Amino acid sequence: xxxxxxxxxxxxxxxxxxxxxxxxxxxxxxxxxxxxxxxxxxxxxxxxxxxxxxxxxxxxxxxxxxxxxxxxxxxxxxxxxxxxxxxxxxxxxxxxxxxxxxxxxxxxxxxxxxxxxxxxxxxxxxxxx
Numbered sequence: 001x002x003x004x005x006x007x008x009x010x011x012x013x014x015x016x017x018x019x020x021x022x023x024x025x026x027x028x029x030x031x032x033x034x035x036x037x038x039x040x041x042x043x044x045x046x047x048x049x050x051x052x053x054x055x056x057x058x059x060x061x062x063x064x065x066x067x068x069x070x071x072x073x074x075x076x077x078x079x080x081x082x083x084x085x086x087x088x089x090x091x092x093x094x095x096x097x098x099x100x101x102x103x104x105x106x107x108x109x110x111x112x113x114x115x116x117x118x119x120x121x122x123x124x125x126x127x128x129x
Contacts, residue, residue, distance in 0.1 A: 001059050004052055011049035016108055018042050023087055023101040027094060072120040073111050080107040 018041065025032050032038055062070055083104035091097040113122030121128055 001056075004055050004059065008049065008052035008056055011045055011052060012112070014045045015042070015049055018045060019084055019088075019104065019108075023097075023104075026088055026097060027101075068120050069114050069118050072122075073114050076107055076111045076114065080104055080111065083107055 022033065022038065022042070024030075025038075057064065057070070064070060064074070083100050087097050087100035087104055091100050110122050114120060117123075117125055119125050
């Protein structure tokens with residue numbers, strides 16, 4: 001089970017770094033964003049990320065809808081996807097794209113904090129407790 005966790009953590013890191021890199025390229029208007037591998041590789045990494053996450057949930061016998069911190073991660077992941085899409089493709093101005101990129105990064109950090117703390121409060125638990 002440990003090796004699948006490492007695969008998952010590696011995919012998390014690659015996915016996040018890829019998002020930050022693509023957001024940076026978008027902000028400076030880099031032609032790198034038009035490269036085929038830049039458009040394809042994130043989908044491959046995210047597929048590995050999702051598959052490893054589902055495998056870990058299965059191996060740990062976690063009921064998805066009854067594990068509050070896991071449900072919080074799933075909801076936050078959907079928010080992260082929307083924010084990321086707005087940052088990289090949908091927002092019309094660079095200011096809006098930058099805003100959505102920062103929001104996506106904050107949501108990503110929340111997801112990581114929920115995963116490490118196993119609490120829906122994530123890093124907010126420091127403030128609450």
